[in-house]
Amino acid sequence: MAHGYDENKDRLLKRLNRIEGQIRGLGKMVADDKYCIDILTQISAARSALDKVAVELVRDHAKHCLSGHSAAGKTDEKADELADAISRML
Template sequence: MEKDDILKRLKKIEGQVRGVHKMVEEDRYCVDILIQLAAIRSATNRVGIALLERHTQGCVRGAIQSGDGDKAIEELMEVVRSFVK
């Protein structure tokens, strides 16, 4: 996913969050809010996966090729661990 695509997705997520904020203010049905929150979580996960892939294919691959792969792999694994919590 390219930078422009990521930024577009983040703008969409931002709009979804504002929509949920409005739903809470308007005392909308809890299930409807929860459904929207699940959609937001899914959207942020997709962006995160795209960034992880981009980082792995670019930064981590470059570090491995230059001989500094161990540090890059450990850093990547720390991010993956926090991502899947």
């Protein structure tokens, strides 16, 4: 099934790969007894990177739906779905 993010799939996968590395790095920081505040700073960085993936998904999804690819007559449902997903991020 085609999705809004199809074109950006490689880019999204690369980003997620990098975030996975960031989380692994956080584990290493904890294992190596790094300073709390430095770990918090890296958590913020990983969180921002995740937020960017979310925003790209929203962007691609919105483009996909707006260009008429969402099932006709389901516009309210699609809008609710998106708003609820964003609500869970805030």
